[in-house]
Amino acid sequence: KFSKSVASKYHESTPAFTKDGNTMYFTRNNYLNGKKGKNSEQTILLKIYRAKKEGDKWTNIEELPFNNNNYSVAHPALSADEKTLYFASDMPGTLGVSDIFKVSINADGSFGTPVNLGNKINTEARETFPFISKDNELYFASDGHPGLGGLDVFVTELKDDGTVGSIKNVGEPVNSSMDDFAFIIDTKSKRGFVSSNRKEDNLGYDDIYKFLETASIPKDCEQQLKGIIVDFDSQEPIVSATVTLFDNSGNKLKTVTSDANGKYDFGTVECDTKLKIRVEKPNYNTNEITAIIPNKPGITESKITLELTEKPMKPGDDLRKALGIDIIYFDLDKSNIRPDAAVELAKIVEVMKQYPNMHIDVRSHTDCRQTAKYNEALSDRRAKSTIAWLVKNGIAKNRLTGKGYGESQLVNDCGCEPTNQSNCSEEQHQKNRRSEFIIVKL
Incomplete structure (x- = not known):
């Protein structure tokens, strides 16, 4: 039985203890040292308090610094390493009626x-009563996620990279058509407790039920998403490119930087999803691809190319390709400049x-129809026609040479x-009916 320093005349609930049993976080109505606090509507809301155990007594009861008279902060839960406290609140920044938040506990106790845990967990409705298992799973109650009725208990994995897994309803018999909440479980013995106001065997308003987990909730299927960023032309790795991952709705999930070998690694992602990867680097055109994640564990690798915004040119390059x-x-069988060709030639100019x-050396080619001799003459006329168009549009003739190669250099079979x-x-x-513009001198 707790002393009166903890058990006041108001409500206390949902205690969370450190492993050594010497520190307790608990919920209480806004009341401390004989004084009660009210909000602007004269309502006594909830706050989280911390107490220290000295001998057989709980002392040094203090409210946490992020409490406030104008909103509730309640239902503390400690992470497995005891470095993070999770809780429910309707504090500013809440997405719905109440959300689940986390706060770091510093080495000095501050x-x-x-x-806020974000919109994957928190909805426009109520999320409350968090609990963190030894396996780093977050259990919580919600009436915003699809359920069986009222508050249901849900679970998600808290990943090492700070993201969360898929949200799973733990199902019957833990959940019912009424409110089910305050779920806790010992993952070693598989035994736990849950509160509910279900009607079929309820002795009061909210009762506590015990349970034995007989089948584990399936873990998320995960894929490792990684790859390499390379230059489009040289295929050499690109270092320090900014690589950003988005979900299919355009929400940013994570940003990493390609390493000294051009490689990037987003860690684990959910299976059976469609994601977008955007790569950015100064002096390169931004590129974005879609990554299809299969519905099975494994590794998804994506090679992404970036093209220089302005490509360096050198003698021997085809200016058109560059x-x-x-x-x-x-x-x-024609050598006149087509309208669509004139648009592209204007860029050469x-x-x-x-x-x-x-x-520039203009090299003109034909397809194979007609004789080789005829095609060589036709291609030569095309080269001359191209040079004439360039001269007409302001390029000095002494900067241009050209030759027809006929059908001698086909690009296909x-x-x-x-x-x-x-x-x-x-x-x-x-x-095969094409012209090349080879840089002779630069």
Whole structure:
């Protein structure tokens, strides 16, 4: 039996003890040292107090610093390492009627700043009565998550990286159509207690029930999500890229930085989910991919490429490829510049104006239809036509050379020799009717 210093004339409940049994956190109406506190509506709310055991007596009772007369703070629960206190409150920052918060307990016995556990756990309704098992599972009561009726008991895993697992209803017979709450369990013996106002065998308003867990609640299926960030062109690892993970609704989950080998690791994520990974790095274009996480334990790896915003150019490069310009196509048996080709050639002109010392060799190619001799002459006309268009649009002729290569450098297996016939589609043939712009001098 507790002394009157703990057991006052008001309500006390939900004590949480340290492992050595010498410190207790408990809930009480706003009453200490014979004085009661009320909010602006003259209501006595709930506060959490701490008491120390000296010999056989509980002394040094003090209220925690984040209590307040204008909102309730209640139902303390200690983490397994006793470095974090979980509790329920309707303090500012609450998402619903009441939420579950956590606060760090410092080595000197002081406290950090309370932190809301977020909208994965807390809803617009009531979340209350937290309990942390020795396996670092958070049990809590809620009438905001889908349940059997009233307050139900739910459980989630508290992960080492600060995230939480999926929210699971512990189900019948712990939960009923009425209010079920204040769940505690000894994970070693599998025995525990829960409070409920269920009607079928209730002796009062809220009764305490005992139970034996006969089947463990399945653990979350987890995947490790990791990968590497590389340069699009060189395929070399990119160091110190910012890699951010989002859920499918766009909510940010975690941000990491690629290491000296370009690798990133988000740790464990839930199975059977769709996530987005965004990679950012100065001087590179941002890239975002979708990661499909399978519904089985394992590892999901994603290789993500980044392209330089402005790619360095050097002699021997194809200017078209370096700038990401669309292929300059020609119609069958034609050497005139098409309107779509003129749009892309204008980009070549702009770059050559930015680099007045740049010299380009225009290399024109045909598909295989017609004879090799004919195609060589056709491609030569196309090279000359391309050079003429560039000169007409402001590029000095002495900066341009060109040659036709006919069908000698096909980019696919659409050859026609010796019959001048092919089963390839028009689209496949068109890929061979192209021009290249090789940087000769820069």
